[in-house]
Amino acid sequence: MELTPTQAYRLGHLYHASIRQLVLSTYADEQTLDLAALMIWEQRLSVQGVPVPRRHRPTRFVALEISS
Incomplete structure (x- = not known):
């Protein structure tokens, strides 16, 4: 399948x-792209x-070990 220039971009x-x-929102902000x-x-x-x-x-969550 050949991509159009817009698809490739x-x-x-x-x-x-x-x-x-x-994260996609961080990347979009960094590149001044519209996230939506x-x-x-x-x-x-x-x-x-x-x-x-994959995004x-x-x-x-971080696993914690609790010692008493």
Whole structure:
């Protein structure tokens, strides 16, 4: 499947966010991109059968060991 220039541009941003392990909102802010548009393109590319990289989702909970 050959990508259009717009698809390649958006996919490139999604890959850079994933490789840099940045949350999509942080990446969008850093690159001055519209987060909503980036998320729409992520979904659109996926529906079109284009392999989209997984989003980075930081761990929200940390395991603690409690000693008495």
